[in-house]
Amino acid sequence: MISARALEKRYGPKRALRPVDLDIEPGSFVVVTGANGSGKTTLLRLVAGLVAPTKGSLEVGAERGELGFLGHEALVYRDLTAVENLDLYGRLYRVPERRERLGMLLERFGLWEARNARAGSYSRGMLQRLALCRTLLHDPKLLILDEPFTALDEEGAMLLDRQLAELRDGRTVILSTHEPRRVEPLASARVALA
Amino acid sequence: MSYLADVGTLARKDLRLELRARDTLPAMLLFVVSTLVVFHFALPAGADEVAAQGLLWVALVFTALLGLARAWAPERESGALEGLVLAPCDRSAIWLGKSIAVFVFLAAVQVVALPAFAAFFGPVGWETVAGVALASVGICTVGTLLAAMAAASRTRELILPLLFLPLAIPLVVGGVGASISSEPLEFLAFLGLYDILFAILCWASFEYVVSE
């Protein structure tokens, strides 16, 4: 699913990611660990295609429409409601039965009551859960989660745990975190960045 | 047809954002009317009608600049541009959708500005209206792309006028020419040529402005 050879990223003199090799089979659950500044976020953004490698090669077996990316930003419009945000992405990702699917996701992540409130009025935890809905909306083959637990409230974290457990049906997950113990039982591969 | 659907989705999103936030359109309306009033006092009594026509175009260009500076504000405040770039749609649809939305705002402002100009200064002929329409297409297409470039820079809106004004010079020439020259069709054809040439270039190159 993901294969990288001496993949490296630099911004001029600054090195964002030291050369790394990857060989990830479809369906595996990869946990990326490493200190701050070791390049976890850069690696995930490279896999998502948001940034281009400076050196080395990278092949990702998922088209743009088949991968879901959750970063530090929720990537939702503050002035639109939760439903309007998900409807916008649903159209762009051509999600079949858009309305039903986004309703189900909002329900599952406990945002149904606040569905018609502006995303700007959401708390940090609710915003992260809305971002999770956006990431899972098009049922992605490859799920890229950049430290998903950091901004989540306790309830959200439990919901995410249950969600990750259910996701193992042939889907590939690559997730970076500071607390690997939490996802240790699910992990099938580990990448430690120096 | 899904390309046009994406463009429609994105344009509607911008219109809905503006209706909800209501910060760009009122600002542009007030700006253009107050600019015309300032021009009235700036023009000496004996100034002929041609000078006034020129001032109309100055007002339009700088009002457009105000709108363009806000064009990518929603994306920048929420980082949502990355969400759009991640989506499977063609990235030029992001540019086209935004251009259409900015065009709608600019048209709404001109619906007020032209009658106000006619009242303050002098009659506004069909050539001027045609010139304004054609020039606005060029302003929105090129301006939206330049605004995306400015959004990626550290200086944000400060650099947008520097990028935009040299490219707007031919539009002002075409517009003023259409308003005052004896054969306006020549100038209107030139504006059309500008729109087509630069629209194609924007359409082909926008992807590289928003992604690596």
Added chain:
Amino acid sequence: MSSGEKYVAAAYGVVFVTVLVYVAIIAAKLARLERETAELAELARRRNDG
């Protein structure tokens, strides 16, 4: 010199001066590069001895 000749001299002079300024900039760059390479050479030497 007639005014025409003065202007011609000015025009060619401007071109000449620009090229000279350019050469001066390149010379300044060379001096900086020379200093940097000396620094790096020292760094390399210290690395080998250390």
Added chain:
Amino acid sequence: MSTSSPNNPPSKSRVPALAAAAAGLVGLAIVFAFFVAPEDADQGISQRIFYFHVPIALTAYACFGWGAWKALQHLRGKGERYDLESYVAVHMGTIFGSLTLLTGSIWAKASWGHWWLWEEDQLVLFLVLFLFYSAYFMLRFSIDEGPRRANISAVYALFGVVLVPVSFLAIRLAENVIHPTVFTREGPQMTGSMFLTFCIAWLAITTLAYALYRVELLGKRLDANLRELREALTA
């Protein structure tokens, strides 16, 4: 640590030969411009500015075109050194563009008594281009180094090349008084030796521009290699 520079292997540098050729040709052009070409009938001696002014303008166009060509290659993903070459070419174009404005202004003062003439199409066009390409550097220096800056600079350089004909047409349209320029539509109105002088001057200025371009490129690549060396040594 044998690391040939990532951009290109240290080729047998042709720059010294290039610089020598440029110096020789420029010298020859000056000799021709002042001693071989006959005095112009109506403009007198000030016409001799023409032999440098127009070639400098044409070279500036060539530099902008070269910068756009390199930008296009960069966008087509051909390699990473095209961004640097596009940048240096545009830089060269801006220098020669400024020279065009300066010499053109001096020529306008000498021939028609004014430092600036809106009727002179070439001059006005270069003013527009000068504004446009100055913004190129403002834009480039306001974005952090990386692929994003390279892409945006490349796209902007492409806009410049489309702007040249469009602006020229706009200026020609906007101008109601057609001013007598040497190059009227049916080609140069110059006698044999004048045209020969012009061609030599043109070749000289183009060679000079290319030499300066290669020199600056070398300087920039040296910087890049040194930075990499420093990175390696201090890592």
